[in-house]
Amino acid sequence: MAMIERTEWYDLLRATNWTPKYVTEDELFPEEMSGHRGIPIEDWETYDEPYKVTYPEYVEIQREKDAGAYSVKAALARDKFLERADPGWISILQAHYGALALAEYGAIVGEARMARFSKAPGNRNMATFGMMDETRHAQLQLFFPHANCKLDRKWDWAHKALHTNEWAALAGRHFFEDIIHSRDAISMGIMLTFAFETGFTNMQFLGLAADAAEAGDHTFSSLISSIQTDESRHAQQGGPMVKLLVEKGMKADAQRLIDIAFWRSWKLFSVLTGPMMDYYTPMEHRSQSFKEFMQEWIVGQFERSILDMGLDKPWYWDQFLRDLDETHHGMHLGVWYWRPTVWWNPRAGVNPDEREWLEEKYPGWNDTFGKCWDVIIDNLVNDRVEQTLPETLPLVCNMSNIPIVGTPADGWNVKDYPLKYKDRLYHFGSEPDRWCFEQEPERYADHLSFVDRFLAGMMEPMDLSGALKYMSLAPGEIGEDAYGLAWADIYKEMAHKKAG
Amino acid sequence: MSESPEVLKPLKTWSHLAKNRRRPSEYEITSVRLHTSMNNPDKPWEMDTNLHMNQWYLKYRNHSPLRLEDWDTYRDPDAIVYRTYNIMQDGQETYVKSLLDQFNEREHDKAIDTEWVGKLAILYTPARYVFHALQMSSAYLAQIAPASTITNCSTFQGADSHRWLTHTAYRTYELSLTHPDAGFGQNERKHWEEDEAWQGFRELTEKAMIAWDWGESFCAINLVLKPAVEAAILHQLGEAGRHSSDTLLGMLCDNQCRDSERHMRWSKALVELALENSENKAVLTDWMDKWMPLGINAVEKYCAALPDSAEAISNAKAALEKSRENLGV
Numbered sequence: 001m002a003m004i005e006r007t008e009w010y011d012l013l014r015a016t017n018w019t020p021k022y023v024t025e026d027e028l029f030p031e032e033m034s035g036h037r038g039i040p041i042e043d044w045e046t047y048d049e050p051y052k053v054t055y056p057e058y059v060e061i062q063r064e065k066d067a068g069a070y071s072v073k074a075a076l077a078r079d080k081f082l083e084r085a086d087p088g089w090i091s092i093l094q095a096h097y098g099a100l101a102l103a104e105y106g107a108i109v110g111e112a113r114m115a116r117f118s119k120a121p122g123n124r125n126m127a128t129f130g131m132m133d134e135t136r137h138a139q140l141q142l143f144f145p146h147a148n149c150k151l152d153r154k155w156d157w158a159h160k161a162l163h164t165n166e167w168a169a170l171a172g173r174h175f176f177e178d179i180i181h182s183r184d185a186i187s188m189g190i191m192l193t194f195a196f197e198t199g200f201t202n203m204q205f206l207g208l209a210a211d212a213a214e215a216g217d218h219t220f221s222s223l224i225s226s227i228q229t230d231e232s233r234h235a236q237q238g239g240p241m242v243k244l245l246v247e248k249g250m251k252a253d254a255q256r257l258i259d260i261a262f263w264r265s266w267k268l269f270s271v272l273t274g275p276m277m278d279y280y281t282p283m284e285h286r287s288q289s290f291k292e293f294m295q296e297w298i299v300g301q302f303e304r305s306i307l308d309m310g311l312d313k314p315w316y317w318d319q320f321l322r323d324l325d326e327t328h329h330g331m332h333l334g335v336w337y338w339r340p341t342v343w344w345n346p347r348a349g350v351n352p353d354e355r356e357w358l359e360e361k362y363p364g365w366n367d368t369f370g371k372c373w374d375v376i377i378d379n380l381v382n383d384r385v386e387q388t389l390p391e392t393l394p395l396v397c398n399m400s401n402i403p404i405v406g407t408p409a410d411g412w413n414v415k416d417y418p419l420k421y422k423d424r425l426y427h428f429g430s431e432p433d434r435w436c437f438e439q440e441p442e443r444y445a446d447h448l449s450f451v452d453r454f455l456a457g458m459m460e461p462m463d464l465s466g467a468l469k470y471m472s473l474a475p476g477e478i479g480e481d482a483y484g485l486a487w488a489d490i491y492k493e494m495a496h497k498k499a500g
Numbered sequence: 501m502s503e504s505p506e507v508l509k510p511l512k513t514w515s516h517l518a519k520n521r522r523r524p525s526e527y528e529i530t531s532v533r534l535h536t537s538m539n540n541p542d543k544p545w546e547m548d549t550n551l552h553m554n555q556w557y558l559k560y561r562n563h564s565p566l567r568l569e570d571w572d573t574y575r576d577p578d579a580i581v582y583r584t585y586n587i588m589q590d591g592q593e594t595y596v597k598s599l600l601d602q603f604n605e606r607e608h609d610k611a612i613d614t615e616w617v618g619k620l621a622i623l624y625t626p627a628r629y630v631f632h633a634l635q636m637s638s639a640y641l642a643q644i645a646p647a648s649t650i651t652n653c654s655t656f657q658g659a660d661s662h663r664w665l666t667h668t669a670y671r672t673y674e675l676s677l678t679h680p681d682a683g684f685g686q687n688e689r690k691h692w693e694e695d696e697a698w699q700g701f702r703e704l705t706e707k708a709m710i711a712w713d714w715g716e717s718f719c720a721i722n723l724v725l726k727p728a729v730e731a732a733i734l735h736q737l738g739e740a741g742r743h744s745s746d747t748l749l750g751m752l753c754d755n756q757c758r759d760s761e762r763h764m765r766w767s768k769a770l771v772e773l774a775l776e777n778s779e780n781k782a783v784l785t786d787w788m789d790k791w792m793p794l795g796i797n798a799v800e801k802y803c804a805a806l807p808d809s810a811e812a813i814s815n816a817k818a819a820l821e822k823s824r825e826n827l828g829v
């Protein structure tokens with residue numbers, strides 16, 4: 001058909017700002033929702049979205065993508081992959097869907113904020129497609145796991161998790177609601193699309209897709225790599241915002257938003273994606289270690305993209321690079337130990353050959369994290385399972401809302417970073433977490449972490465059973481060791497041989 | 501854990517749908533109860549209670565005078581999900597592309613008379629502003645709605661509004677090729693801001709865009725502005741096109757009406773649900789009383805500029821009033 005090329009008429013799609021007469025411009029774009037920062041509207045009109053798509057192109061491409069993802073699901077439905085999948089892999093799926101399906105849905109609010117309140121017409125159009133994309137991601141990531149509800153009650157958490165006060169769900173909400181829902185359109189555009197989606201979604205949706213393909217889960221692999229094709233498009237909305245802020249002498253503002261969002265994203269991934277990649281994925285299916293993925297997608301690509309924008313690496317960059325060797329091992333240890341408090345079954349992932357792999361990827365692992373596992377293994381070998389289960393709660397960070405961890409044993413560096421603000425003592429897991437709080441204390445001040453709530457008497461009775469009730473976790477939903485502790489048998493045999 | 505011996509059994513669907521007797525549809529599985537910010541009535545977001553955005557959502561959503569115990573019971577009568585939306589609209593776009601292509605091949609734009617070309621420049625192509633305003637307003641409703649099923653309808657409505665903007669932008673450029681001196685692609689903003697025909701719509705649009713209460717926003721945009729756009733632009737302008745040998749415009753408007761009628765179906769369903777709480781009748785009626793005069797003013801001013809204006813005005817006003825009557829508020 002002889003249709004006119006998009007480039008000829010595309011600009012008319014963006015010629016949509018007008019001067020209001022019956023209300024004021026400030027009423028139409030309130031600063032607290034819009035975040036225009038006093039930059040004149042004409043300057044916002046120079047915003048040029050790097051990725052351009054029109055409505056007819058969008059509905060055609062997306063229809064085709066969905067046809068692909070749904071047909072893979074349909075074709076493989078009879079394959080019953082889950083029946084032969086490693087229990088660790090099933091835990092990955094349950095953790096992933098629970099943490100992300102409704103978070104993706106929540107991202108609609110952020111895209112909608114740009115679509116309504118951004119003064120840049122091109123941004124408003126792309127965000128309209130962004131709203132559609134996030135609808136897609138939520139619906140796909142609800143529809144796919146729903147088919148598994150009949151297998152195990154934990155699958156219910158794909159929908160349920162973020163509605164609960166389960167600690168990881170609470171941490172997820174605190175993070176997403178900080179960088180998305182409670183920010184103006186421009187801050188949110190920079191924090192969500194530029195700082196989070198540019199790098200971190202690659203980790204979750206491409207890194208994990210590689211592992212999924214290795215593990216033979218082609219349904220999940222094709223699903224999440226298809227999602228990433230949308231992410232990589234709408235993630236580009238933040239770039240031109242950063243560029244404009246830098247041009248207008250507001251580099252420090254952009255830098256601060258990115259530094260907060262980047263650190264917070266990293267902490268969330270250290271508890272979610274790190275354990276999945278280095279412990280839950282069966283060793284033979286790991287395409288790279290978590291650290292290697294991080295180095296490729298975050299350190300390599302993201303670092304380049306921030307420098308290209310004229311920004312600096314976040315001030316804590318060296319610490320971040322060091323933490324790549326450490327944080328997620330501590331998180332994993334904590335999640336496994338507190339396994340009744342999650343909606344999936346953590347896989348320990350510390351068989352002798354796995355420990356060898358960990359030592360190779362993270363030199364020194366055996367002398368640090370390995371020593372904690374030695375104690376756990378010793379307890380399991382000697383049938384003291386109760387000593388591998390929690391009776392209390394961990395100290396939780398008032399920013400990341402996840403446990404405060406560090407390196408144990410020979411590399412001991414576990415430390416609380418406290419801060420007194422208006423007569424309340426807050427606890428943080430790191431200097432950057434505390435720094436995030438200090439940037440805008442009133443944004444976070446009256447929020448109670450999971451442990452704060454426990455201490456405030458919001459959980460009855462005041463023990464683990466009360467905490468589980470508060471988290472809406474009942475037997476059948478609460479996490480157990482992915483193999484029912486059978487992985488420790490090899491250590492029992494070893495101990496036997498040694499004794500014999 | 502030994503205190504609670506009962507182990508939860510797997511269910512056939514999400515626990516929140518399990519009590520329903522019918523097997524859930526794809527729509528229900530993927531659309532219902534997805535907003536988590538309604539769970540704590542005093543604090544929408546996990547941030548400080550006094551944070552601006554928490555206060556905004558408390559004021560304009562949680563404390564709206566439009567109240568219902570559970571907005572999550574709302575269902576889109578068309579039960580559209582993302583996947584079916586794209587199938588449906590890709591089909592419609594294929595149709596529109598073929599319309600544009602066929603009329604282009606027949607040199608349609610050369611055949612329309614000069615007087616109508618002038619009308620198009622003033623009354624048609626500036627519509628991209630009002631269409632874009634609908635896109636923006638739908639995005640507001642999507643972010644402030646108290647139920648995911650309402651957000652989804654608003655999201656699709658926003659995309660549809662962008663669809664109308666896209667058709668209009670395309671036609672604006674195409675008309676400019678045949679009629680380079682008529683101001684296509686040049687003067688739309690001026691007409692929108694200055695031409696008397698648009699001032700009613702502009703006033704209604706601007707004021708409706710800052711009606712922040714979610715219920716009032718829905719009322720002003722979906723129950724007044726959108727029906728006014730449908731009555732005056734999609735119907736009366738389209739009809740005037742047919743009488744001025746601009747069949748293409750009539751057919752384009754008809755196609756957009758398919759979207760508009762779907763929007764009215766979901767809007768009517770939401771009004772019906774709201775009326776399950778009898779106190780909402782007065783709330784909605786007050787809002788309609790406030791916004792309808794602006795709607796009537798918009799269609800009157802706009803239709804007054806159409807050929808056969810007297811008939812256009814009375815038809816558009818009657819359509820707008822009928823639309824309200826059908827809503828029962």
